Amino acid sequence: MPTPPAYPAEPARVLLLGFGAIGRHVATLLAPEREAGLLRMCAAEREVAAHRDRAVPGVELSTTGTDTDCPTWAEALAEADLVVECAGVEPAGEYGPQVIAAGMDLVLTSVGALADPETALRLLAGPGRLWVTNGAIGGFDVLGAAAEAGGLDAVRIRTSKLPTSLLRPWMTDQQEAQLRSLSPGDDPVTVFSGGPAGAIEQFPANVNVAVGLAWATRGRADPAVGTGAGVGPQAGQAELLRRSLERVRVELVADPAAGRSRHEILATGPAGRIELAFESAPSPENPKTSGLTALSVARTVRGALGLP
Ligand SMILES: NC(=O)C1=CN([C@@H]2O[C@H](COP(=O)(O)OP(=O)(O)OC[C@H]3O[C@@H](n4cnc5c(N)ncnc54)[C@H](OP(=O)(O)O)[C@@H]3O)[C@@H](O)[C@H]2O)C=CC1
Numbered sequence: 001m002p003t004p005p006a007y008p009a010e011p012a013r014v015l016l017l018g019f020g021a022i023g024r025h026v027a028t029l030l031a032p033e034r035e036a037g038l039l040r041m042c043a044a045e046r047e048v049a050a051h052r053d054r055a056v057p058g059v060e061l062s063t064t065g066t067d068t069d070c071p072t073w074a075e076a077l078a079e080a081d082l083v084v085e086c087a088g089v090e091p092a093g094e095y096g097p098q099v100i101a102a103g104m105d106l107v108l109t110s111v112g113a114l115a116d117p118e119t120a121l122r123l124l125a126g127p128g129r130l131w132v133t134n135g136a137i138g139g140f141d142v143l144g145a146a147a148e149a150g151g152l153d154a155v156r157i158r159t160s161k162l163p164t165s166l167l168r169p170w171m172t173d174q175q176e177a178q179l180r181s182l183s184p185g186d187d188p189v190t191v192f193s194g195g196p197a198g199a200i201e202q203f204p205a206n207v208n209v210a211v212g213l214a215w216a217t218r219g220r221a222d223p224a225v226g227t228g229a230g231v232g233p234q235a236g237q238a239e240l241l242r243r244s245l246e247r248v249r250v251e252l253v254a255d256p257a258a259g260r261s262r263h264e265i266l267a268t269g270p271a272g273r274i275e276l277a278f279e280s281a282p283s284p285e286n287p288k289t290s291g292l293t294a295l296s297v298a299r300t301v302r303g304a305l306g307l308p
């Protein structure tokens, strides 16, 4: 007879970093687990006062900011078993490494944080474990298998989004006006073409998937050789990721006809030709974000906690 899964005696304490579109959706998706007493949830925001009117039942609030009527980030972290980052690339880089260093597991949604080599090393350094969510894309079982066997030579991702969801503060008035003027029927405009690190620097809220793809296709070190003399496990993983970030090519397209965000992946090599396309329903909390991301994060959380 199979051994029944070992459910924790106490509810697992999950701390969300960021309670925006993805955080709220994840909290809603995990409501059955909360109601079944399998987990408790707290969400850290930088301005809790601004979030009180959008409370999700059963989720306590804490702050990375200066609110005084709720637990601080440090107090909430001390009570947590698992941290789930869904705040953005910058806060992921700011808070993620301290979570890992404290020996706590971290689910990373802003996977783009891994494009910074120093942050990647710190996120991989342990003793806490890093759980990298698939986010809005997937197929990573077959892509990972092919990459681990050295079976991929080229990996590409083409992401198409509505032009106005690609507006960024660094854009010139002319670039902004071009994106705003695109209307259905106009040709799509490529706004970025290059590697995932450059893409995430310019579009931190739009191409986490590209860094996620690089992570998924980093392959593995030859156990006999490692990744280089004297390279420890986390440095080895970081080096594999660095090479993978150089291999992945990204195209980001402003498409006035894109009703939904679309991610097209093409990976080729001795293992074969793998083509994948993803069009997610919009997030119920924010139509600019793919709803699939929160579904992936909820699944990653269940996996990290060993929940069914
Ligand atoms: N892996 C993937 O496939 C995908 C990953 N993502 C990543 O997920 C992130 C979140 O997406 P989404 O939920 O749609 O974004 P939102 O902007 O809706 O939510 C982000 C929330 O995080 C909060 N936040 C920002 N900085 C901090 C901080 N220092 N401390 C506490 N809270 C903070 C924001 O607060 P405030 O209101 O104060 O700004 C906001 O409430 C994206 O930025 C992106 O990096 C997104 C889509 C796909």
Ligand SMILES: O=C([O-])CC(=O)C(=O)O
Binding pocket: 135, 136, 204, 205, 206, 207, 208, 209, 210, 261, 288, 289, 290, 293
């Ligand atoms: O939501 C999406 O479609 C993907 C996205 O923004 C990201 O990867 O940052």
